[in-house]
Amino acid sequence: MGRIFETRKATMFARWNKMAKVFTRISKDIAIAVKAGGPNPDSNAALRRAMQNARAANMPKDKVEGAIKRASGHEAESYDVVLYEGYGPHGIAVLVETATNNVVRTVANVRMHFNKHGGSLGTTGSVAFQFKRMGVFRLNPEGVDQEALELDLIDHGLEEMGESTGEKGEKQLVIRCAFNDFGHLQAAIEARGLTVLSADSEYVAQNHLELPEEQANEVLKLVDSLEQDEDVQRVFYNLG
Template sequence: MGRIFETRKATMFARWNKMAKLFTRLSKDISIAVKAGGPSPESNAALRRVLQNARAANMPKDKVEAAIKRASGQGGENYEVVLYEGYGPHGVPILVETATDNVTRTVANVRSAFNKNGGNLGTTGSVGFMFRRMGVFRLDPAGLDLDSLELELIDHGLEEMGEGTGEKGEKQIVLRCDFNDFGRLQAGLEEKGIHPLSAELEYIPQTPAELPEDQANEVLQLVDKLEQDDDVQRVFHNLA
């Protein structure tokens, strides 16, 4: 087990705004999962994943239940997942994952954020080849036999296992697998009674980029602006 490369996270806007944004993103994730696989987490692995993330984020139970109810009934929002690609300041590649009910509005907002913060919105395929879509699970290391766990999970699609940190600098164990093996690794953890701190599908940069602090902050300013948009779910880049 080694150290896993992780990209920097933007932390510029206020905590309460971040929490509100996180709950909005999780509500959309719930809606998308329910629309695709139904409202029962027992038979919907995607929904189980999102509900686990919601619990880890301390999302209020009434908000979770309301999101499931809205997605299950008639007239619930239908979100389209759209991926935008572009370059930030100093040529840093950026992927913007959105969930939107109005693509015209979303692409205009994303383009504006790029243009106003030293970047350029590109075309499909312009930077996507620099990333690999992978399943990423984060675990609390307490009480885990990491050597045995790594060996056992290889049969469930585990490709990488290493140390990472949470938002507050706390130690975490990060597991990564191919996008197509996400369900296998999720099932392997469930069989062992291990509940991840989070389980996500992420775009992992193949080559990290090092920039001076002032230039890195310019990139993170764009990332921060993108993340504040209500239609944006996640932003990925290769800034070390």
């Protein structure tokens, strides 16, 4: 086990609406989970995961319950999850995961963000081969025997485990598995009563491209612009 490498986050840019954006993203995750598996988190692992992320983001309980109730209604909003691929400045590969009720609007907006920041929207398959879809869990490492946990979780799909830091510099234990093993590993982590900070599927870059600081900042401006779009859920990229 070593330190998990994670690409640079665009934390240098002020996001006045960051908290509202996080709550919107989680609300959509809840809506998608409820639509697919029902409103009971005990029998819906995706909903349980979204609620876990809501707690980690300090999303008020009434907002979480409201999102579940709305998603359970007959007139609930339906979202399509669409993945867009493109290149940012200086050849950086970018994947944009969206949840949208209007694909025409979303693709136009995503293309606009790429064009505005020196990138280009690509075709399906042009970028995705450079990433691997994985289940990613971030845990509070306090009190965790990491070597014992690593050995224990290998039988439940663990592929990578290592230390990292959050946006505020806090220590995290990052655990990754193949996406198909997400449910198995989630159940194993829950059974051990570990403190989960977040749990998501992510597209992990298989190779990273290093850039000088000035060029890297140009890429991060694109990432920041995309992340603030109302239809964008997550952005992945191979900037080292």
